[in-house]
Amino acid sequence: MDQLTVAPVARHTLHEDLVGRIRDLIIEGQLAPGTRIHEGQLGEALGVSRTPLREALKFLASEGLIDLVPGRGGVVRQLSAQDVRNMLDVLVALECLAGRLACRTATDEQIKHVRSLHDRMMKLYASRNRLEYYKLNQAIHSAIATLSGNDFLASTHEAIQSRLKRIRFIGNDEPDNWGEAVGEHVEMIEALERRDEEALTEILTRHLQETWKRVRPII
Amino acid sequence: MDQLTVAPVARHTLHEDLVGRIRDLIIEGQLAPGTRIHEGQLGEALGVSRTPLREALKFLASEGLIDLVPGRGGVVRQLSAQDVRNMLDVLVALECLAGRLACRTATDEQIKHVRSLHDRMMKLYASRNRLEYYKLNQAIHSAIATLSGNDFLASTHEAIQSRLKRIRFIGNDEPDNWGEAVGEHVEMIEALERRDEEALTEILTRHLQETWKRVRPII
DNA sequence: TGCAAGGTTCCTGTATACAGAACGCAGCAT
DNA sequence: ATGCTGCGTTCTGTATACAGGAACCTTGCA
Structure with a gap:
């Protein structure tokens, strides 16, 4: 190996995993466009607290998969x-x-x-x-x-x-x-x-x- | 006005504002590339708790301005x-x-x-x-x-x-x-x-x- | 003097707690 | 019947608490 390109031991933080999980839920259609994302509910379903879940949502919002409405949380973006x-x-x-x-x-x-x-x-x-x-x-x-x-x-x-x-x-x-x-x-x-x-x-x-x-x- | 394009009353959530603030800090060079972002410190400087700050960092990470290293938090991305x-x-x-x-x-x-x-x-x-x-x-x-x-x-x-x-x-x-x-x-x-x-x-x-x-x- | 091991301190990652806003429903007025 | 209003519930937004791990410093040994 001419360069040190070994991947470091896979460190998984919860919010990182969640980004992948939720993205898949959206792509697969389990979270349909327009669906309002219920943090408590989704968090319980995925077995995590709201904190890492919210962090994942912010990430996905930046990607454009989710809209964040202040005071009303996340909504799966509907593409026209x-x-x-x-x-x-x-x-x-x-x-x-x-x-x-x-x-x-x-x-x-x-x-x-x-x-x-x-x-x-x-x-x-x-x-x-x-x-x-x-x-x-x-x-x-x-x-x-x-x-x-x-x-x-x-x-x-x-x-x-x-x-x-x-x-x-x-x-x-x-x-x-x-x-x-x-x-x-x-x-x-x-x-x-x-x-x-x-x-x-x-x-x-x-x-x-x-x-x-x-x-x-x-x- | 032929269409209802009035902006809704400006609702500012802390993490949204922080995204802008931190982005500016990076662009202006106050947070130089390679700088490790100290959540407690930066949070205190900006007068907010770590929670909204971390949410803002996730957002900026998705934009590519920050690298998130698991266990070590955020680093301002260095462009080669x-x-x-x-x-x-x-x-x-x-x-x-x-x-x-x-x-x-x-x-x-x-x-x-x-x-x-x-x-x-x-x-x-x-x-x-x-x-x-x-x-x-x-x-x-x-x-x-x-x-x-x-x-x-x-x-x-x-x-x-x-x-x-x-x-x-x-x-x-x-x-x-x-x-x-x-x-x-x-x-x-x-x-x-x-x-x-x-x-x-x-x-x-x-x-x-x-x-x-x-x-x-x-x- | 250099290095390694251990401990200490600090920091991140996650959970929980709390305040304020939004939503829904019932009751009342029109 | 419809629309408004007030209250209760629920949810979001933010702060705080706590646990595990990283970085750093110190100390002992070669």
């Missing part, structure tokens, strides 16, 4: 159609930047790794394993963001993608939508392997435009 | 040169997107407003009022982000710009740097007034590239 559209526009810009950088700087091994993710995803598509397919789909987008070599870009991308997770998951519900999206992913991986910046940005843009069309009706 | 470079790359992508959207959708009044900001900034440049000049400079970049009509884009842009505030302020220290940046701003406002997307994205990109050169030596 316009919000989603806005976020997708930003996501396009970030993914295109990431894609361009990836074409220039990614190693062949890194690209092969994305290809392997892609191939696994295609098998899941063939076997109609929707949940796992979806997870790999997101993983591929994240992987491209990571391939940019720009950590900040990757984490910004991840934050936005995470907020859109639930909506995009529902958007893959329709069978024909699913097939369409798969076709776009094939173009994507091929453009990346050719390191064809123009083609990659074009398909990424188109893919997210199509995502919008797929998602639009369900908002 | 690479971090700044990465953030600027993302900022370019966002500003270019904003600029393009602004050229298409902004009203003439909105553009005139940016022009007035610009003219005021030029006067401050002439009178060498560096602090006020700098504030207007940032305001112009924010205004362009807002002109995009994409709220999410504007707030994302604002968050990143805020994290870079301190560094960019120092970067304007050199007199010749200052003049250069002013020239770029003239090109910027003119491109916006012509609604010339290509010219605007070009100058925005160049401006932030130059910002990098101005800032690079001081990191």
